[in-house]
Amino acid sequence: MSHNQKLNALLKSVRGAKANSNTQDDAARIVxxxxxxxxxxxxxxxxxxxxxxxxxxxxAYGHILGSERGYPIGxxxxxxxxxxxxNVAIALAACFILFWFFRRxxxxxxxxxxxxxxxxxxxxxxxxxxxxxxxxxxxxxxFNRGNHSREIMYCRSAAGRGESGREAYSLFxxxxxVCEERQVTETDHNxxxxxxxxxxxxxxxxxxxxxxxxxxxxxxxxDAPNSKYKLQYRPASVAFNRLYKLRCVEEMQTAKFLKPSxxxxxxxxxxQLKNPNLEFGLNGQICLTWESxxxxxxxxxxxxxxxxxxxxxxxxxxxxxxxxxxxxxxxxIQRHTQSNFSALNNDNTWESNQGVK
Amino acid sequence: MSxxxxxxxxxVIGIVVLIWFYNxxxxxxxxxxxxxxxxxxxxxQKLKVIPELERIVEEHKAYESGxxxxxxxxxxxxxQLASDTVDTDALKTAESKTKSALSGLKVAMEAYPDLKTASLMNNLxxxxxxxxxxxxxxxxxxxxxVELFNNSIETFPGSAVNKRINKEKRQRSFDDNxxxxxxxxxxxxx
Numbered sequence: 001m002s003h004n005q006k007l008n009a010l011l012k013s014v015r016g017a018k019a020n021s022n023t024q025d026d027a028a029r030i031v032x033x034x035x036x037x038x039x040x041x042x043x044x045x046x047x048x049x050x051x052x053x054x055x056x057x058x059x060a061y062g063h064i065l066g067s068e069r070g071y072p073i074g075x076x077x078x079x080x081x082x083x084x085x086x087n088v089a090i091a092l093a094a095c096f097i098l099f100w101f102f103r104r105x106x107x108x109x110x111x112x113x114x115x116x117x118x119x120x121x122x123x124x125x126x127x128x129x130x131x132x133x134x135x136x137x138x139x140x141x142x143f144n145r146g147n148h149s150r151e152i153m154y155c156r157s158a159a160g161r162g163e164s165g166r167e168a169y170s171l172f173x174x175x176x177x178v179c180e181e182r183q184v185t186e187t188d189h190n191x192x193x194x195x196x197x198x199x200x201x202x203x204x205x206x207x208x209x210x211x212x213x214x215x216x217x218x219x220x221x222x223d224a225p226n227s228k229y230k231l232q233y234r235p236a237s238v239a240f241n242r243l244y245k246l247r248c249v250e251e252m253q254t255a256k257f258l259k260p261s262x263x264x265x266x267x268x269x270x271x272q273l274k275n276p277n278l279e280f281g282l283n284g285q286i287c288l289t290w291e292s293x294x295x296x297x298x299x300x301x302x303x304x305x306x307x308x309x310x311x312x313x314x315x316x317x318x319x320x321x322x323x324x325x326x327x328x329x330x331x332x333i334q335r336h337t338q339s340n341f342s343a344l345n346n347d348n349t350w351e352s353n354q355g356v357k
Numbered sequence: 358m359s360x361x362x363x364x365x366x367x368x369v370i371g372i373v374v375l376i377w378f379y380n381x382x383x384x385x386x387x388x389x390x391x392x393x394x395x396x397x398x399x400x401x402q403k404l405k406v407i408p409e410l411e412r413i414v415e416e417h418k419a420y421e422s423g424x425x426x427x428x429x430x431x432x433x434x435x436x437q438l439a440s441d442t443v444d445t446d447a448l449k450t451a452e453s454k455t456k457s458a459l460s461g462l463k464v465a466m467e468a469y470p471d472l473k474t475a476s477l478m479n480n481l482x483x484x485x486x487x488x489x490x491x492x493x494x495x496x497x498x499x500x501x502x503v504e505l506f507n508n509s510i511e512t513f514p515g516s517a518v519n520k521r522i523n524k525e526k527r528q529r530s531f532d533d534n535x536x537x538x539x540x541x542x543x544x545x546x547x
Contacts (some may be wrong), residue, residue: 236392237498238385238505260395260494261487336487 003039010037011110027118027314034114034311041111042305043103052096059090111304115297118318125156125171139281141219141227142208142289146176148201166327167334170210174289178202208289209323211330214337215257215280217249220266223275223291237263243270249282257337265332272325278333288330294322378509378518382525385506389443389528392499396531397440399492400451406484407432413481414465417472424461431458445531452492459485500530 001009010033034041063086066072066079074081119125130152136143143150153173160168180200187193219227227247233254234241240263248254257280269276273290280286297304299321300313313319411428434451438444462482466473507527510519519525 235498236388236395236495237501238388239501240498259491260399260498261490262494264494264497336491 003037003044006037006039007041007043007107010034011106014110014114027121027318030114030118031311031315034307034314037307039307040305041107041307041310043100043107045100045103048096049100052093052100054093055089055096056093059086059088059093062086062089108304111301111310112295112297114310115300115313115318116295118314119295119320120156122318123320123323124158124161126158128155128157128170130155139283139285140279140287141229142206142224142277142279142287143174145204146178148177148179150174150176153205166331167211169327169330171294171323172208172210173293174206174208176204178204205293206289206291207294207322208287209326209330211286211288211334213280213284213286213334215253216282216284218246218254218257218280219248219277220244220246220279221277222270224277233258235263237267240267243267259336261336262333265329269325269329273322273329276326286330286333288326290322290326292322294320294326374514375518375522378515379522381509382506382515382519382523385502385509386525388502389499389506390441392495392502393443394440396448396492396495396499397438399488399495400435400438400448402488402491403435403455403485404432406481406488409477410462410481413472413475413478414462417469417475417478424458424465427454427458427461430454443528445529448496448531455489459489496531503528503530 013033014030062071062082066082066086071079071082073079133143133150133152136152151174153175155170155172157170158168160166178201180202181197182200183195184198185193185195217229219229221227222244224245227245229247229249231248231251231254233246233248233251235246235258244266246254246258266276266278274292276288276290278286278288292299297310300319301309303309407428411425414424414428431451431454434447434454438447438451466478466482472478506525509515510523510525510527
């Protein structure tokens with residue numbers, strides 16, 4: 001069986017299994033299959049690509065020579081047949097190159113799918129019904145973006161894990177479109193100018209997690225639309241104030257929340273999460289968003305075609321470094337905003353008397 | 358005429374730049390003062406926990422271990438910290454007294470099993486650990502602000518403005534690495 005046949009069989013088998021379930025057992029089976037492939041996750045199409053480039057060269061060279069010195073005369077006494085030959089060469093070249101290109105994309109897409117499914121299984125993420133943006137808008141400013149369309153692309157939830165101290169959370173992808181119109185004036189060769197409206201659509205995505213929190217009405221943003229909260233608050237850190245803008249409903253509450261540990265953690269998060277925003281919604285939930293895709297296989301793999309590397313990543317639990325940083329930050333915030341004495345049912349007067357937290 | 362306008366423009370730009378650097382140095386100095394106050398605020402949070410620790414140590418008869426004296430020394434060192442004067446030596450003393458008291462408490466917890474199982478004691482220890490985290494972070498913020506301030510008065514043209522107008526001196530950062538590195542959040546760390 002050739003490498004391409006093996007790869008095709010692997011794709012078929014993994015995609016067939018995906019439709020049924022998405023568990024740790026599947027991940028183990030994929031690891032075995034990837035190792036059995038014995039080569040890169042890439043079709044061996046370099047011969048076809050080479051042939052395509054060769055034909056493209058012939059076609060292009062023929063046309064260039066023909067346009068400069070005249071096309072060779074064929075048996076029918078015209079240059080039509082030689083033009084046809086060059087065009088056929090270019091058309092064949094396009095077919096070979098496109099074939100190579102689409103198969104390359106197919107293999108890369110497969111790697112992305114395998115990683116994404118393994119990550120979903122590893123983090124226990126399950127698809128949830130997509131929530132209405134209106135509900136989220138009521139509590140957060142984060143989604144007040146775009147002038148054309150806004151959409152939650154997916155919302156996946158994970159249950160809390162007692163042993164690791166990780167609480168339940170929802171991971172989502174928010175997509176919005178900004179539409180810009182501008183007037184363009186064109187003048188034709190007769191000097192008549194016509195103006196028309198050109199519309200450009202800019203697509204943007206942000207990824208984020210939603211978890212339960214203990215504060216409300218605080219928005220800390222490194223990249224966000226204008227906040228509706230009127231009060232500004234600046235902690236003591238000059239570095240933090242350069243990175244973030246903070247707006248809130250109540251200064252006292254914000255001062256209580258923004259402990260030095262949280263300030264430092266947010267400063268450090270900028271190096272790992274692209275343009276992070278943290279918001280305590282009016283319903284008390286924490287919404288942490290950032291720009292980079294946590295499911296992107298590029299965050300863990302240098303090259304997308306190394307089967308052994310992919311197998312090792314899946315075997316090690318398909319870690320999502322971006323999501324891990326976000327969850328770690330959220331966990332730290334929760335730890336520093338929860339009382340250490342709330343579990344003491346018999347002695348809960350102590351906390352209020354002493355004023356600790 | 359045009360030369361006069363150009364000269365006037367240059368003079369105006371020069372004055373604006375001068376004012377900007379002057380204000381930067383002043384706000385940098387104030388940022389250090391505020392960061393220092395934050396460190397002291399965090400240090401003083403310990404004062405809320407100490408009486409409860411003393412009570413629980415006495416209740417469990419763990420005072421023989423000398424931990425009460427250590428707690429008293431810690432309280433005295435923290436009380437001596439002043440928020441209006443940056444005194445890194447006093448802070449160092451308070452931090453070393455805290456470490457000594459904490460290690461005394463840990464030893465006492467090992468020696469007195471009742472103390473170790475008391476849920477309030479465990480919660481208090483967790484509270485102190487959180488406080489220490491916040492002190493370490495506050496110190497780090499203080500040091501960041503000191504660095505930015507020192508850069509602003511030692512690099513050109515801030516150095517020239519400072520020499521002629523502000524006349525501020527280089528500030529000392531807090532160099533207790535152990536205290537400043539006690540943070541639990543490190544991005545990308547396993």
